[in-house]
Amino acid sequence: MFSIVDQRINCRSYELTTAHRIKCSKQSGIKRTEIMEYDFRHIEKKWQQFWRDSGAYKVSNDSGKPKFYVLDMFPYPSGAGLHVGHPLGYIASDIYSRFKRLNGYNVLHPMGFDSFGLPAEQYAIETGQHPAVTTEKNIHRYHEQLDNIGFCYDWSREVRTSDPGYYKWTQYIFLQLFNSWYNRHNDRTENIQTLVDIFEREGSQLVVRGPRDTIFSAEDWRSYHEVQQQEILMQYRVAYSAFGEVNWCEALGTVLANDEVVNGVSERGGHLVVKKKMRQWYLRITEYADRLLQGLERVDYSDAMKEMQRNWIGKSQGAEIDFKINGETAGEHGFIKVYTTRPDTIFGVDFMVIAPEHELVKFITTPAQKNEIEKYLGYVKSRSERERMAEVKQITGAFTGAYVSNPFDGRAIPVWISEYVLAGYGTGAIMAVPCGDQRDFSFAKHFNIPITNIIGNFYNGEEANPTKDATLQNSGFLDGIVMREAIDIVINKLEEQGIGKRQINYRMRDAGFSRQRYWGEPFPIVYKGGVAYALDEKELPLELPYLDTYGPGPEGEGPLANVLDWEIAPGGGRRETNTMPGYAGSSWYFLRYMDPHNQTELVDRKVADYWGQVDLYIGGTEHAVGHLLYSRMWTKALYDLGFIGFDEPYKKLVNQGMIQGSSRLLYRLNFRQNAVDADQEQQAKQGAGSNPVYVSHSHYKALINIKDKTSEILEYLRPFNLELPSNTGEITVDLNPIHVDVALVDGVELDIPAFRQSKPEYESAILVLEEGQVLLPGKSLPEAADRYICGAETEKMSKSKYNVVNPDEIVNRYGADTFRMYEMFLGPVEQSKPWDTKGIEGVHRFLRKFWKLFIDEQKGLVLTNDAATPAELKVLHKTIKKIADDTERFSFNTAVSAFMVCVNELNDLRCHKVEVLEPLLILLTPYAPHISEELYYALNAFRGIGDQRSILDAAFPPVEEKYLVESSKEYPVSVNGKVRTNLTLSLDASQQEVEELITANETIQKWLEGRAPKKVIYVKNKMINVVI
RNA sequence: GCCCGGGUGGCGGAAUUGGUAGACGCAGCAGACUCAAAAUCUGCCGCCUUCACAGGUGUAUCGGUUCGAUUCCGAUCCCGGGCACCA
Structure with a gap:
């Protein structure tokens, strides 16, 4: 017999002698009932303490074992704390980490916090509490919650993006990017000095990328003034500044995020929001577009994920074509350049549309059209980009009065502006082919522009047909050629005639890297004479100054612009007052975990070489494009610059689904006196009718069909003898489902006493129960067993819907092991599914049954050393195979049911044999580490093995196929x-x-x-x- | 609007490569134990017809391929996520 529960565990002297253990075992007979049941609270606390004190999760950078790196997308520590949806991915990665460890790997499984961000700042504005303070508090809470669940994190490696020791290196990397350019000749990020060398030797000829680049000779370069040189270099830097548009809200004096803008006005307060050009920092991610695309072939992400990234990058092949503006003589404004992926449709161009922001608009607009164009520009200014692309049903546009010529047949083509053409994509101008493009078609119909059909029967006059299979007609030299083949013919001809060229385009734009906010990394940049200079690395970290108020600075600048003595740098010049966006810190954090305390480097190259890529990355799909692309780009840049030896950060990516809330609804009937005059209306508003009546679900179903007919509702309610207003002609009844806190409901049954106590208004509620019993105000328990049944709805977990479930509560009631297994049991990790606390009983029962295979409540330890039967070995090895297989492919839900099946079968076989149970225990360890460690201890005591070896480092049992063969x-x-x-x-x-x-x-x-x-x-x- | 994902019993889900649809669990029903309750154990449990045997039907809807379709193809409907300053 054993007794560890009775032991006061002192971890330093934890190793008991066998003799001592046997003695304890004998003693345990006295306190049988206490120790025999599965006391998860005691067990979990004890082993968590033991693991912490023994450094069980400490990971070394130096190991003979093969490495495995498991990473979770680290959380933003919000004030609301964790709800049961958050740990889903963490549990999955924890199980996998422990599984790999049992299989002999040195596993890095760190955790940290993405602790810069807008919510903390918003909270500071509202409450005056400093973001550093609230962030610290929130992190503390997260720590407690995470520790409760028994994760195997090496907390000594924790990183926080808002910690100066961390953001020093974020700033450092920014400086590397600032001091770099992208060399297209060898597709590498290089130090800007190599570009300066090129300029000095041969001018800009070799590196010019597009029409907007300045062209100059080596002599020119040398003759340029410092400011000119810096301006040119800025056109090449990987981190660069330029002018870009932001959502500017004059009334709030601040720049708003897209999701803070609704229908052209601010979400808070409804003030007008317009676009405003401001100096911004950008990352030249577009230079990496092709490598980001190619890199996808070397990583294991879901096809959906890769597809999303490809779409975001949006590589397309087509042509740029110059259309001569009629009436203009060549020169600067002589042409409009369009980008098209379908040059084969050139003879079907019936009009041209350029973006309202296009620089030529003001030059080509005829005096007659000036008014109309300006009116339209005013309208566009109030529209967000998303709105512009989304609302295609609403067709808007204006005619400039100008015409261009078709380069092949000289046909005059009217030039329009419309919001559906975006300035940032392609050349900001399109040739419109209504018979082949639906948006062009709708536009032509709306504005009565005649449509040329170049695809014969493929076009029915009702809608556009984007086919490539039609044989071209009305198409000059292309007549009779299939469109697919015409594309190259046209491009060749354009190039021959010098009026266009083959062009690859990307929808992706350079990444905006400035935020007009306080709670983010300050830029290590000082402006002198209008030129941005990098701080010396020795001056890092450039710490965020302490602020008392967080309001916006002048002219839409961030709060830092209000702190003059910070803004003015010691050596002269002004600091950049923008801060970096959320994804700055998260773009490289996986590197810092490897070597978190390194004072001299962002990561030691040898350490980075040991850990290498993240082998498994788990996180939500919401980061599919943003975070993942930025992070991939940073990795490529750091690779080019020699900091690390790999250029894709995440080898495998698993996306966890969301756990939704399961809301509970009450059905409230409100009785309102119909208003005859203002007085009565006032009365009605004050609820001067009777108490609200809450009806159970079955009554709701009956009432919902007659909800607009007060008299019928009253008729329905008559049998219940409620004291209702009698003069039916003068009252109105409303039937409203309202959310009730899920904590007040057991399954779908309302806990009436708890409900009564939760709010004063519920104290006085009248409840009509499922079977027709009525509970008057203040009354709780019905005489007979009748119940109030709530409605249920699956929605996002949120405070306002009262459906948030805190993992702490669950862990307290059922234990961390049950919680972990139940989260997995809910369904596939990748899938979204609703949380239902009720179902957790099944998993908890399973763990108790599992416990009972080892320890009987009455008899104590029931293990035997008997040899296992073939039937038992078959059950065991079937399970080993299934668990190994399912865990390896992240099918944790089926693994949990395999455990259940196994325990059911061993129960039927009445098997308590160590030969079977020990391997099983090891299998269970990744899923339920606490109970496994406890039973392992018991098992070792039973065998009289001296040393307490932790089960964390046991060896995963091998499958022996011979037990599985069937004839x-x-x-x-x-x-x-x-x-x-x-x-x-x-x-x-x-x-x-x-x-x-x-x-x-x-x-x-x-x-x-x-x-x-x-x-x-x-x-x-x-x-x-x-x-x- | 565009891109991505998903629709299977009352509920969460299983069926790994086209091969017994509904494993496992929750809820429900019946029984055992108990003075009783809880806990535990046993049995039943998609829908329809049937005392039963058995039969029909069934994986959002419609159509197709196949000896065989939850799985593959086409169309439609519904729900969720993302769309570049939320993280």
């Missing part, structure tokens, strides 16, 4: 695809044998009705199908 199988036998009977056959049965047995079978003969089967399909180890 026969029960085959389902179908007739025409419908199963009619079963037949047990030897596994090496031949087709002929099967056919003979089939035709002899009674049931099958019945279906054959004397005919011979047309065909007998026999798939070995699967099924048999008889075709009649």
